[in-house]
Amino acid sequence: MALLPSPDLALKLVGFRLARALRVTPPLPINLTFSVTNRCQSQCATCNIWRCYRDDPARLREELTLPEIERVFRSIGPVYFFNLSGGEPFLRDDLPEIVRLAVLHLKPRVIHCPTNALAPDRIVTVTRKILTTIREISPSTLFTIKPSFDGVGPLHDQIRGVPGNFESLLLTVDGLKKLKQEHAALHVGLGTVISRRNIDHLTEIQSYALKLGVDTYISEIAEERAEMSNSADGMTPDPDEYELAVRSFRERIEETLPTLSGLSRVTQTLRTLYYDLAVRILREKRQVIPCYAAISNAHLSAHGEIWPCAVLGTPRSLGNVRAHDHDFRKIWASDGAREVRRFIRSGGCQCPLANQAYANLLLHGPSVLNAIVRSFLGSKGSSTRTLDGNPP
Numbered sequence: 001m002a003l004l005p006s007p008d009l010a011l012k013l014v015g016f017r018l019a020r021a022l023r024v025t026p027p028l029p030i031n032l033t034f035s036v037t038n039r040c041q042s043q044c045a046t047c048n049i050w051r052c053y054r055d056d057p058a059r060l061r062e063e064l065t066l067p068e069i070e071r072v073f074r075s076i077g078p079v080y081f082f083n084l085s086g087g088e089p090f091l092r093d094d095l096p097e098i099v100r101l102a103v104l105h106l107k108p109r110v111i112h113c114p115t116n117a118l119a120p121d122r123i124v125t126v127t128r129k130i131l132t133t134i135r136e137i138s139p140s141t142l143f144t145i146k147p148s149f150d151g152v153g154p155l156h157d158q159i160r161g162v163p164g165n166f167e168s169l170l171l172t173v174d175g176l177k178k179l180k181q182e183h184a185a186l187h188v189g190l191g192t193v194i195s196r197r198n199i200d201h202l203t204e205i206q207s208y209a210l211k212l213g214v215d216t217y218i219s220e221i222a223e224e225r226a227e228m229s230n231s232a233d234g235m236t237p238d239p240d241e242y243e244l245a246v247r248s249f250r251e252r253i254e255e256t257l258p259t260l261s262g263l264s265r266v267t268q269t270l271r272t273l274y275y276d277l278a279v280r281i282l283r284e285k286r287q288v289i290p291c292y293a294a295i296s297n298a299h300l301s302a303h304g305e306i307w308p309c310a311v312l313g314t315p316r317s318l319g320n321v322r323a324h325d326h327d328f329r330k331i332w333a334s335d336g337a338r339e340v341r342r343f344i345r346s347g348g349c350q351c352p353l354a355n356q357a358y359a360n361l362l363l364h365g366p367s368v369l370n371a372i373v374r375s376f377l378g379s380k381g382s383s384t385r386t387l388d389g390n391p392p
Contacts, residue, residue, distance in 0.1 A: 009080065016296050016363055020345065025333045028076060031297040031359055032106065033083040033310070036098055037063055038302050040087040042116045043161030046195050046235055047228040049087055063302045064321075066094055066101070071326035072300065073105035082108035083355065085310070087302070088116050096129040103137045110142045114191065117147040117172035118165060124175035131183040144187040146218075147172050151198050152208050159197050173212055188214045194245060195222035195235050202245050206252075218271070219249060220354040221278055225311045239283035246275045257375065269371040270361050277361065278352035287350045289364045294318060294341050296359040298332075306331050308340050311351045316340050 012027050019026030038052040039060065053060045064072070082102050089095055102108060111134075115123055127145060134141050147169055150159040156166040173188065180186045190209045192198070198205065202219075209217040221242055222235045237245065250272045257265055280288045294308035298318075301307060306318040306328065318340055319331040331337060343349070361367045 013296075013363060016292055020290065020292060020295055020341075023338075023341075023345070025337075026295045028079075028329070028332065029296055029298045030080040031083070031355070032076060032079045032081070032108075033085050033297070033299040033355065034069075034098075034102075035085040035087065035300070035302045035310075036089050036095065037087040037092045039091045040116065041091070041118050041162065042088070042165070045159050045161065045197055046193055046222045049228050052087075059303070064300075064304055066097055068304070068321070068326055069098060070101050070105070072304075072321050072328055073101050075326065075328040076106060078107040080109050082106050082111045084111070084113040085299075086114075088118070089113055090115055090119060090123050090126055095126055096133060099130045099143075100133045100137070103134060103141060107138065108141060110144060112144045112146065114146045114148060115172070116160065116165070117169040118162060120168055120171035120175055123172055124179055127176065127186070128179060128183075131179070131186055134185055135183070139185070141185065142187055143183075143185050144189060144216075145176060146189040146191045146216075147176075149190040149192055149205065149209055149217075150195075151201060152204055155198060155201060159195075170212075173214065177213065187216070189216040189218065190214050191217075192219040193222050194219050194237060194242065196237055196241075197235070199237050199241055199245050203248060206248060218354075219246065221282070221352055223311065223351055223353070225313065225353075228310075236282075239279055242282060243279045246279075250275050265375040266368075266371050269375045270358065270367070272374070273361055273367055273371055274352075274354065274357050277357055277367075278354075281350055281352045285350060287347050289360055289367065291344050291349070291356065292360055292363050293344055293356050294337060296363060297356055298328075306337075308344060309351075309353055309356050311353050312340075312344075312349060316343065 009030065012030055015027040038049055040050040043050050084095075084098075092098070099111060102111065117123065127143075131143060134143055148160070149169060150156050153166050156169065157163050173190070176186070176188045180188055190212065192202075192205055192209070194202065206217065221237065224236070253268050253272050257268060260268060277288055293312070297309065299307040299310055300321070301314070304321040305314050306321065307313050308316055308318065318337040319334055321328065321331065324330040
Protein backbone atom coordinates (compact mmCIF):
# COMPACT_ATOMS: atom_id res chain seq x y z
CA MET A 1 0.00 0.00 0.00
CA ALA A 2 1.52 3.28 -1.07
CA LEU A 3 2.00 6.22 1.22
CA LEU A 4 0.43 9.26 -0.36
CA PRO A 5 3.09 11.98 -0.69
CA SER A 6 2.51 15.44 0.70
CA PRO A 7 4.60 18.52 1.53
CA ASP A 8 4.15 18.08 5.28
CA LEU A 9 5.37 14.48 5.07
CA ALA A 10 8.47 15.60 3.18
CA LEU A 11 9.17 18.23 5.85
CA LYS A 12 8.82 15.64 8.59
CA LEU A 13 11.24 13.29 6.87
CA VAL A 14 13.78 16.09 6.59
CA GLY A 15 13.15 16.94 10.23
CA PHE A 16 13.78 13.35 11.33
CA ARG A 17 17.10 13.18 9.51
CA LEU A 18 18.23 16.51 10.93
CA ALA A 19 17.14 15.57 14.43
CA ARG A 20 19.14 12.36 14.35
CA ALA A 21 22.19 14.08 12.91
CA LEU A 22 22.06 17.06 15.28
CA ARG A 23 20.90 15.02 18.29
CA VAL A 24 17.92 17.24 19.02
CA THR A 25 14.27 16.46 19.77
CA PRO A 26 12.65 15.27 16.52
CA PRO A 27 9.26 16.25 15.12
CA LEU A 28 6.36 14.12 16.36
CA PRO A 29 6.33 10.62 14.78
CA ILE A 30 4.55 9.66 11.57
CA ASN A 31 4.07 6.05 12.67
CA LEU A 32 2.37 5.12 15.95
CA THR A 33 1.75 1.58 17.18
CA PHE A 34 -0.61 1.01 20.10
CA SER A 35 -0.76 -2.36 21.87
CA VAL A 36 -4.35 -2.04 23.04
CA THR A 37 -4.21 -5.16 25.25
CA ASN A 38 -1.89 -7.99 26.25
CA ARG A 39 -4.74 -10.49 26.35
CA CYS A 40 -4.53 -13.27 23.78
CA GLN A 41 -6.20 -16.65 23.29
CA SER A 42 -3.27 -17.96 21.21
CA GLN A 43 -0.34 -19.77 22.79
CA CYS A 44 2.15 -19.23 20.00
CA ALA A 45 5.49 -20.99 19.87
CA THR A 46 7.09 -17.66 18.90
CA CYS A 47 5.42 -15.45 21.55
CA ASN A 48 4.73 -15.59 25.28
CA ILE A 49 2.58 -12.49 25.62
CA TRP A 50 -0.42 -14.72 26.37
CA ARG A 51 1.19 -15.58 29.70
CA CYS A 52 1.08 -11.94 30.83
CA TYR A 53 -2.32 -11.94 32.55
CA ARG A 54 -2.30 -15.63 33.36
CA ASP A 55 0.71 -15.03 35.61
CA ASP A 56 -0.47 -11.62 36.87
CA PRO A 57 -4.27 -11.17 36.47
CA ALA A 58 -4.24 -7.78 38.21
CA ARG A 59 -2.33 -6.28 35.28
CA LEU A 60 -5.49 -6.45 33.15
CA ARG A 61 -7.06 -3.71 35.25
CA GLU A 62 -4.07 -1.46 34.57
CA GLU A 63 -4.65 -1.14 30.82
CA LEU A 64 -5.21 2.39 29.55
CA THR A 65 -8.82 3.53 29.67
CA LEU A 66 -10.64 5.33 26.87
CA PRO A 67 -10.35 8.77 28.55
CA GLU A 68 -6.62 8.19 29.03
CA ILE A 69 -6.22 7.07 25.41
CA GLU A 70 -7.99 10.18 24.16
CA ARG A 71 -5.68 12.44 26.16
CA VAL A 72 -2.62 10.71 24.74
CA PHE A 73 -3.93 10.83 21.16
CA ARG A 74 -4.75 14.53 21.50
CA SER A 75 -1.18 15.24 22.61
CA ILE A 76 0.33 13.40 19.62
CA GLY A 77 -1.71 14.92 16.81
CA PRO A 78 -1.66 13.75 13.17
CA VAL A 79 0.30 10.66 12.14
CA TYR A 80 0.40 8.82 8.81
CA PHE A 81 0.25 5.23 10.02
CA PHE A 82 -1.60 3.98 13.08
CA ASN A 83 -0.98 0.34 13.96
CA LEU A 84 -3.17 -1.53 16.41
CA SER A 85 -1.38 -4.35 18.18
CA GLY A 86 -1.64 -6.71 21.11
CA GLY A 87 -2.14 -9.42 22.35
CA GLU A 88 -5.26 -9.88 20.29
CA PRO A 89 -6.75 -6.43 19.55
CA PHE A 90 -10.27 -7.80 19.00
CA LEU A 91 -10.47 -8.96 22.63
CA ARG A 92 -10.80 -5.33 23.66
CA ASP A 93 -14.54 -4.53 23.78
CA ASP A 94 -13.99 -0.83 23.08
CA LEU A 95 -11.80 -1.34 19.99
CA PRO A 96 -14.22 0.59 17.71
CA GLU A 97 -14.12 3.51 20.14
CA ILE A 98 -10.31 3.44 20.20
CA VAL A 99 -10.30 3.62 16.41
CA ARG A 100 -12.81 6.49 16.50
CA LEU A 101 -10.49 8.44 18.81
CA ALA A 102 -7.57 7.69 16.51
CA VAL A 103 -9.44 8.93 13.45
CA LEU A 104 -10.50 12.10 15.27
CA HIS A 105 -7.14 13.02 16.80
CA LEU A 106 -4.38 11.12 14.97
CA LYS A 107 -6.00 11.48 11.53
CA PRO A 108 -4.01 8.58 10.03
CA ARG A 109 -3.92 7.81 6.31
CA VAL A 110 -3.74 4.08 7.10
CA ILE A 111 -4.91 2.09 10.13
CA HIS A 112 -3.49 -1.42 10.39
CA CYS A 113 -4.68 -4.26 12.63
CA PRO A 114 -3.40 -7.84 12.99
CA THR A 115 -5.52 -10.66 14.39
CA ASN A 116 -5.09 -14.28 15.44
CA ALA A 117 -8.41 -15.03 13.64
CA LEU A 118 -9.73 -17.18 16.49
CA ALA A 119 -13.13 -15.44 16.68
CA PRO A 120 -14.37 -15.00 13.08
CA ASP A 121 -17.86 -13.65 13.87
CA ARG A 122 -16.57 -11.15 16.42
CA ILE A 123 -13.77 -9.98 14.11
CA VAL A 124 -16.13 -9.36 11.20
CA THR A 125 -18.74 -7.64 13.40
CA VAL A 126 -16.22 -5.34 15.07
CA THR A 127 -14.49 -4.58 11.76
CA ARG A 128 -17.86 -3.54 10.29
CA LYS A 129 -18.33 -1.10 13.20
CA ILE A 130 -14.84 0.28 12.67
CA LEU A 131 -15.42 0.75 8.94
CA THR A 132 -18.73 2.51 9.59
CA THR A 133 -16.91 4.95 11.88
CA ILE A 134 -14.20 5.55 9.30
CA ARG A 135 -16.79 6.16 6.57
CA GLU A 136 -18.56 8.75 8.75
CA ILE A 137 -15.49 10.66 9.94
CA SER A 138 -12.68 10.12 7.42
CA PRO A 139 -13.70 8.26 4.24
CA SER A 140 -10.21 8.51 2.75
CA THR A 141 -8.62 6.53 5.62
CA LEU A 142 -7.75 2.94 4.76
CA PHE A 143 -8.23 0.10 7.24
CA THR A 144 -5.99 -2.92 6.71
CA ILE A 145 -6.43 -6.15 8.62
CA LYS A 146 -3.88 -8.95 8.61
CA PRO A 147 -4.81 -12.37 10.03
CA SER A 148 -1.80 -14.44 11.03
CA PHE A 149 -1.04 -17.39 8.75
CA ASP A 150 1.92 -19.50 9.89
CA GLY A 151 1.18 -22.84 8.25
CA VAL A 152 -1.32 -24.88 6.29
CA GLY A 153 -3.73 -27.02 8.31
CA PRO A 154 -2.28 -28.76 11.40
CA LEU A 155 1.03 -26.90 11.15
CA HIS A 156 -0.73 -23.57 11.73
CA ASP A 157 -2.59 -24.97 14.76
CA GLN A 158 0.63 -26.41 16.15
CA ILE A 159 2.57 -23.12 15.84
CA ARG A 160 -0.32 -21.01 17.15
CA GLY A 161 -1.00 -23.41 20.03
CA VAL A 162 -4.78 -23.70 19.49
CA PRO A 163 -6.54 -26.66 17.81
CA GLY A 164 -8.93 -25.52 15.07
CA ASN A 165 -7.16 -22.17 14.52
CA PHE A 166 -6.63 -22.87 10.82
CA GLU A 167 -10.33 -23.46 10.23
CA SER A 168 -11.11 -20.22 12.10
CA LEU A 169 -8.56 -18.44 9.92
CA LEU A 170 -10.33 -19.55 6.74
CA LEU A 171 -13.71 -18.43 8.13
CA THR A 172 -12.24 -15.06 9.12
CA VAL A 173 -10.71 -14.44 5.71
CA ASP A 174 -13.95 -15.41 3.97
CA GLY A 175 -15.99 -13.08 6.20
CA LEU A 176 -13.61 -10.17 5.70
CA LYS A 177 -13.58 -10.62 1.92
CA LYS A 178 -17.38 -10.42 1.92
CA LEU A 179 -17.24 -7.33 4.12
CA LYS A 180 -14.81 -5.75 1.66
CA GLN A 181 -17.60 -5.75 -0.93
CA GLU A 182 -19.49 -3.31 1.33
CA HIS A 183 -16.54 -1.12 2.33
CA ALA A 184 -13.92 0.04 -0.15
CA ALA A 185 -11.74 1.26 2.74
CA LEU A 186 -11.07 -2.34 3.85
CA HIS A 187 -7.83 -4.00 2.77
CA VAL A 188 -7.48 -7.71 3.65
CA GLY A 189 -4.04 -9.30 3.94
CA LEU A 190 -2.25 -12.25 5.48
CA GLY A 191 1.02 -12.33 7.39
CA THR A 192 3.47 -15.11 8.14
CA VAL A 193 6.09 -15.09 10.89
CA ILE A 194 9.00 -17.07 9.46
CA SER A 195 10.60 -19.27 12.11
CA ARG A 196 12.49 -22.53 12.14
CA ARG A 197 9.15 -24.21 12.77
CA ASN A 198 7.76 -23.34 9.34
CA ILE A 199 10.68 -22.27 7.16
CA ASP A 200 10.72 -25.60 5.31
CA HIS A 201 7.04 -25.14 4.41
CA LEU A 202 7.11 -21.61 3.04
CA THR A 203 6.48 -22.57 -0.59
CA GLU A 204 3.33 -24.41 0.45
CA ILE A 205 2.25 -21.56 2.75
CA GLN A 206 2.77 -18.89 0.11
CA SER A 207 0.94 -20.89 -2.59
CA TYR A 208 -2.02 -21.43 -0.28
CA ALA A 209 -2.10 -17.77 0.75
CA LEU A 210 -2.24 -16.62 -2.87
CA LYS A 211 -5.16 -18.97 -3.54
CA LEU A 212 -7.18 -17.24 -0.83
CA GLY A 213 -7.38 -14.09 -2.96
CA VAL A 214 -6.36 -11.53 -0.34
CA ASP A 215 -5.02 -8.08 -1.20
CA THR A 216 -1.53 -8.63 0.18
CA TYR A 217 0.58 -11.38 1.66
CA ILE A 218 3.68 -10.40 3.62
CA SER A 219 6.16 -12.02 5.96
CA GLU A 220 8.57 -11.08 8.70
CA ILE A 221 11.16 -13.04 10.61
CA ALA A 222 10.66 -14.43 14.10
CA GLU A 223 12.86 -12.60 16.58
CA GLU A 224 13.28 -11.88 20.24
CA ARG A 225 11.12 -8.94 21.36
CA ALA A 226 10.64 -7.45 24.80
CA GLU A 227 6.96 -6.98 23.93
CA MET A 228 6.49 -10.73 23.46
CA SER A 229 8.55 -11.85 26.48
CA ASN A 230 10.05 -14.53 24.26
CA SER A 231 13.45 -15.94 23.49
CA ALA A 232 14.79 -16.19 19.98
CA ASP A 233 16.95 -19.23 20.79
CA GLY A 234 16.08 -21.99 18.35
CA MET A 235 13.34 -19.88 16.76
CA THR A 236 15.06 -17.40 14.44
CA PRO A 237 16.32 -18.89 11.15
CA ASP A 238 19.97 -18.36 10.34
CA PRO A 239 20.76 -15.82 7.60
CA ASP A 240 21.34 -18.38 4.85
CA GLU A 241 18.08 -20.19 5.63
CA TYR A 242 16.15 -16.94 5.68
CA GLU A 243 17.72 -15.60 2.47
CA LEU A 244 16.77 -18.76 0.63
CA ALA A 245 13.26 -18.79 2.13
CA VAL A 246 12.34 -15.23 1.13
CA ARG A 247 13.66 -15.55 -2.41
CA SER A 248 10.19 -16.53 -3.66
CA PHE A 249 8.66 -13.49 -1.93
CA ARG A 250 11.11 -11.21 -3.72
CA GLU A 251 10.59 -12.92 -7.06
CA ARG A 252 6.83 -12.61 -6.84
CA ILE A 253 7.05 -8.89 -6.09
CA GLU A 254 9.43 -8.37 -9.01
CA GLU A 255 7.03 -10.26 -11.31
CA THR A 256 4.16 -7.95 -10.37
CA LEU A 257 6.10 -4.68 -10.74
CA PRO A 258 5.25 -4.22 -14.47
CA THR A 259 1.55 -4.21 -13.53
CA LEU A 260 2.03 -1.33 -11.09
CA SER A 261 2.69 2.34 -11.69
CA GLY A 262 4.35 5.29 -10.02
CA LEU A 263 4.57 5.31 -6.24
CA SER A 264 2.98 1.85 -5.87
CA ARG A 265 5.83 0.36 -7.87
CA VAL A 266 8.46 2.13 -5.75
CA THR A 267 6.69 1.07 -2.55
CA GLN A 268 6.68 -2.58 -3.57
CA THR A 269 10.33 -2.39 -4.53
CA LEU A 270 11.13 -1.07 -1.06
CA ARG A 271 9.63 -4.31 0.23
CA THR A 272 12.24 -6.31 -1.70
CA LEU A 273 14.91 -4.08 -0.18
CA TYR A 274 13.52 -4.95 3.25
CA TYR A 275 14.25 -8.63 2.62
CA ASP A 276 17.80 -7.75 1.57
CA LEU A 277 18.18 -5.58 4.67
CA ALA A 278 16.84 -8.24 7.06
CA VAL A 279 19.29 -10.82 5.72
CA ARG A 280 22.24 -8.46 6.19
CA ILE A 281 21.21 -7.48 9.72
CA LEU A 282 20.97 -11.14 10.71
CA ARG A 283 24.31 -11.93 9.10
CA GLU A 284 26.31 -8.89 10.22
CA LYS A 285 24.57 -8.25 13.57
CA ARG A 286 24.66 -4.47 13.19
CA GLN A 287 22.52 -1.58 12.04
CA VAL A 288 23.16 -1.79 8.31
CA ILE A 289 21.40 1.54 7.80
CA PRO A 290 20.56 4.15 10.46
CA CYS A 291 17.62 3.29 12.72
CA TYR A 292 14.99 5.97 13.41
CA ALA A 293 13.14 4.24 16.25
CA ALA A 294 11.97 6.85 18.78
CA ILE A 295 12.27 9.42 15.97
CA SER A 296 9.96 8.48 13.08
CA ASN A 297 8.12 5.76 15.01
CA ALA A 298 6.80 5.27 18.53
CA HIS A 299 5.01 2.45 20.34
CA LEU A 300 2.41 2.93 23.09
CA SER A 301 2.03 -0.12 25.35
CA ALA A 302 -1.23 -1.31 26.89
CA HIS A 303 -0.06 0.07 30.23
CA GLY A 304 1.07 3.49 29.02
CA GLU A 305 4.77 3.00 28.34
CA ILE A 306 6.18 4.83 25.31
CA TRP A 307 8.61 2.48 23.62
CA PRO A 308 10.99 3.17 20.74
CA CYS A 309 9.85 -0.16 19.25
CA ALA A 310 8.40 -3.56 20.16
CA VAL A 311 11.86 -5.13 20.27
CA LEU A 312 13.37 -2.85 22.93
CA GLY A 313 10.10 -2.41 24.83
CA THR A 314 9.95 -1.51 28.53
CA PRO A 315 13.69 -1.98 29.22
CA ARG A 316 14.26 1.04 26.95
CA SER A 317 11.02 2.92 27.63
CA LEU A 318 11.03 6.68 27.03
CA GLY A 319 8.57 7.09 29.91
CA ASN A 320 5.02 6.33 31.01
CA VAL A 321 2.19 8.64 29.98
CA ARG A 322 0.59 8.36 33.42
CA ALA A 323 3.66 9.96 34.97
CA HIS A 324 3.54 12.85 32.48
CA ASP A 325 -0.12 13.96 32.57
CA HIS A 326 -0.80 11.71 29.55
CA ASP A 327 1.15 14.21 27.45
CA PHE A 328 3.14 12.44 24.77
CA ARG A 329 5.08 15.59 23.90
CA LYS A 330 6.57 15.83 27.39
CA ILE A 331 7.95 12.30 27.06
CA TRP A 332 9.12 12.87 23.47
CA ALA A 333 11.31 15.77 24.62
CA SER A 334 12.45 14.20 27.91
CA ASP A 335 15.91 13.22 29.10
CA GLY A 336 14.75 9.59 29.01
CA ALA A 337 13.91 9.89 25.32
CA ARG A 338 17.27 11.48 24.57
CA GLU A 339 19.07 8.62 26.31
CA VAL A 340 17.15 5.99 24.34
CA ARG A 341 17.93 7.77 21.06
CA ARG A 342 21.60 7.94 22.04
CA PHE A 343 21.61 4.18 22.68
CA ILE A 344 20.03 3.45 19.29
CA ARG A 345 22.20 5.95 17.42
CA SER A 346 25.35 4.41 18.90
CA GLY A 347 24.43 1.02 17.44
CA GLY A 348 23.45 -0.49 20.78
CA CYS A 349 20.79 -2.59 19.07
CA GLN A 350 20.10 -4.13 15.69
CA CYS A 351 17.04 -5.98 14.44
CA PRO A 352 14.99 -6.57 11.27
CA LEU A 353 11.67 -5.37 12.80
CA ALA A 354 9.57 -4.79 9.67
CA ASN A 355 7.51 -1.85 10.89
CA GLN A 356 10.61 0.17 11.74
CA ALA A 357 12.71 -1.11 8.85
CA TYR A 358 10.35 0.33 6.24
CA ALA A 359 10.61 3.76 7.87
CA ASN A 360 14.40 3.42 8.01
CA LEU A 361 14.52 2.59 4.29
CA LEU A 362 12.30 5.57 3.50
CA LEU A 363 14.71 7.81 5.43
CA HIS A 364 17.82 6.35 3.79
CA GLY A 365 18.65 8.21 0.58
CA PRO A 366 20.61 5.42 -1.15
CA SER A 367 17.81 2.93 -0.49
CA VAL A 368 15.14 5.23 -1.89
CA LEU A 369 17.25 5.91 -4.96
CA ASN A 370 17.90 2.20 -5.40
CA ALA A 371 14.16 1.49 -5.11
CA ILE A 372 13.41 4.03 -7.84
CA VAL A 373 16.07 2.58 -10.14
CA ARG A 374 14.94 -1.00 -9.53
CA SER A 375 11.31 -0.02 -10.02
CA PHE A 376 11.77 1.29 -13.52
CA LEU A 377 14.91 -0.46 -14.79
CA GLY A 378 14.59 -3.80 -13.03
CA SER A 379 16.95 -5.35 -10.51
CA LYS A 380 19.66 -5.67 -13.17
CA GLY A 381 19.62 -1.93 -13.65
CA SER A 382 20.62 -1.17 -10.08
CA SER A 383 23.97 -1.38 -8.42
CA THR A 384 24.68 -4.31 -6.16
CA ARG A 385 26.20 -1.87 -3.71
CA THR A 386 22.97 -1.05 -1.91
CA LEU A 387 21.84 0.14 1.49
CA ASP A 388 25.02 1.35 3.23
CA GLY A 389 27.19 1.18 0.12
CA ASN A 390 28.61 -2.27 0.77
CA PRO A 391 27.91 -5.35 -1.36
CA PRO A 392 24.83 -7.29 -0.17
